[in-house]
Amino acid sequence: MLTQPQIAIVMGSQSDWPTMRLAAETLEALEVEYEARIVSAHRTPERLFEFASNARAEGFKVIIAGAGGAAHLPGMIAAMTPLPVFGVPVRSKSLNGQDSLLSIVQMPGGIPVGTLAIGEPGAINAALIAAAVLALFDDDLADRLDRYRARQTAAVPLFPADTE
Ligand SMILES: Nc1c(C(=O)O)ncn1[C@@H]1O[C@H](COP(=O)(O)O)[C@@H](O)[C@H]1O
Numbered sequence: 167m168l169t170q171p172q173i174a175i176v177m178g179s180q181s182d183w184p185t186m187r188l189a190a191e192t193l194e195a196l197e198v199e200y201e202a203r204i205v206s207a208h209r210t211p212e213r214l215f216e217f218a219s220n221a222r223a224e225g226f227k228v229i230i231a232g233a234g235g236a237a238h239l240p241g242m243i244a245a246m247t248p249l250p251v252f253g254v255p256v257r258s259k260s261l262n263g264q265d266s267l268l269s270i271v272q273m274p275g276g277i278p279v280g281t282l283a284i285g286e287p288g289a290i291n292a293a294l295i296a297a298a299v300l301a302l303f304d305d306d307l308a309d310r311l312d313r314y315r316a317r318q319t320a321a322v323p324l325f326p327a328d329t330e
Pocket residue numbers: 177178179180181182205206207208209232233234235236237238239240256
C-alpha cells in the first residue's frame with residue numbers, strides 16, 4: 167500500500183538536486199518516505215503558492231527546502247504553512263553559498279525557518295532533523311535513528327591511516 171510521505175523535499179531548481187539528493191538518500195537510509203519537488207518562489211510562484219498553502223492538508227508534516235543565491239524559497243514556504251520548515255543553503259557559483267545562507271537564516275521574528283549548514287552537510291542534517299521530528303511520535307523510527315548514529319560511530323577509526 168502506498169502511503170502519503172510525511173516529508174517534502176523541495177528545491178528551487180533542478181541544479182539543486184545534486185545537493186538535495188543527499189537529503190533524499192539520508193531519508194532512504196532511515197526508511198523514511200519523502201516526496202521531492204522543484205518549486206521556485208521566483209520562477210514558479212503559482213506552484214509555490216499551491217504547494218505551500220496545501221502542504222499540511224496533503225499530509226506533509228515537515229518540509230525541507232533547499233535553494234541557492236537569493237534563496238527566498240524556504241522563507242516564502244514558511245510564510246504560507248504552519249509546518250516546520252528546514253532550509254538548506256545550496257552552494258552558489260558567485261558567492262559560494264554565503265548569499266544562500268544569509269537569505270535563509272535572517273528571517274523576521276514570527277516566521278521561523280530552521281537553517282542548516284551550506285551545501286551537502288546541510289542537506290544531510292536537514293533530513294536527520296526532519297526524521298528526528300517524526301521520531302518524536304514513532305518509536306521504530308527513533309530506533310532507526312539510533313542505529314544510524316551507532317553505524318556512524320563504528321565507522322570512525324581510532325588511529326589515522328597513512329594516506330600517502
Ligand atoms: N533561490 C532560488 C529560488 C527561490 O528562492 O525561489 N528559485 C530558484 N532559486 C535558485 O537559483 C539557483 C540557480 O538556479 P539555476 O541553476 O536553475 O539557474 C538555484 O540554486 C535555485 O535554488
